[in-house]
Amino acid sequence: MRRLLWPVVVLVLLLALNVFFTPSFFSIQVRDGHLYGSLIDILRFGAPLILVSLGMTLVIATGGIDLSVGSVVAISGALACLQISQDQSVFAAVALALGLCLVLGAWNGFLVAGIGIQPIIATLILMVAGRGLAQLITDGQIITVNSPSYKVIGGGYLLTVPFGILIVLVVLAITAFLTRRLALGMLIESVGGNAEASRLAGIRSRGIIIMVYAFAALCAGVAGLMISSNVSSADGNNAGLWIELDAILAVVIGGTSLAGGRFSLGGTVLGALIIQTLTTTIYSIGVPPETTLLFKALVVTAVCLIQSPSFREKVFRGRGRAAPPGPAAEEKVRVREGVRP
Structure with missing residues (x-):
């Protein structure tokens, strides 16, 4: 819980800052x-970013990285909208889009685990080619659809709650159950900690990575x-653009190490909410559009520095200050130098 303290503090501060500029920020109403x-x-x-970040968390936990998720976002929306525009059922369009995404993800995993290509290179291939594939699907145009059933996925409501939020809750619950209530999470962490040792221990690391x-x-x-579905259209060029970078930032802010090993799903959700709240804050305080990315980068950098124990040690306690050694420390020094008490 301690590693989630600073993300929670930052999120609370961002929310409080919004209240300063918008007094009714916490107001929630029921309309229609x-x-x-x-x-x-x-x-x-923030629901799409949370979903992408959850997947990115498990990839990073294995010691990998996935730069292609933004292109996969574009491919999924493009293929689904294309099928719906051709009078296919929404269920068939969604199933076909998600099936293709699974194949693309398995291909990334095969390149990394089966062939041995570095994750950043393997996924960079799909990052570039996938964006081109999305534009081929849309023929370089923005496909517009008019389907109330498809609109529900991103813009609908269920029991007064946005349907997208419910999707995130379901995916988060399933992911948490599989990784924390079953042994899958421990296997993922072992592969990220030491893939060769986990393989020698009998863990099928290739299958887990895929x-x-x-x-x-x-x-x-x-x-x-x-x-x-939220905008009832697909743009192969701009949909999901740079979402992979926000997802990586969300995972890092949440406390998961890029070196692999232990991961935190709750921390990732907090990180994604911080990024989305930061975006909302930028618009609320009137930051000029041309400096938005710079402002965002500065805030994220500050958050990462605050989370760093070594940085806090240097800033708040002083680099040259050190506590006087205790009896145990003095005894270790005497033993190391061969001096008997």
């Missing part, structure tokens, strides 16, 4: 049977459906 409010908007618009990349692509595919 739907929940409305700034907090609901943060959760609704599985987590497929899961990351599936999460990105669902996010792509949410994004495209």
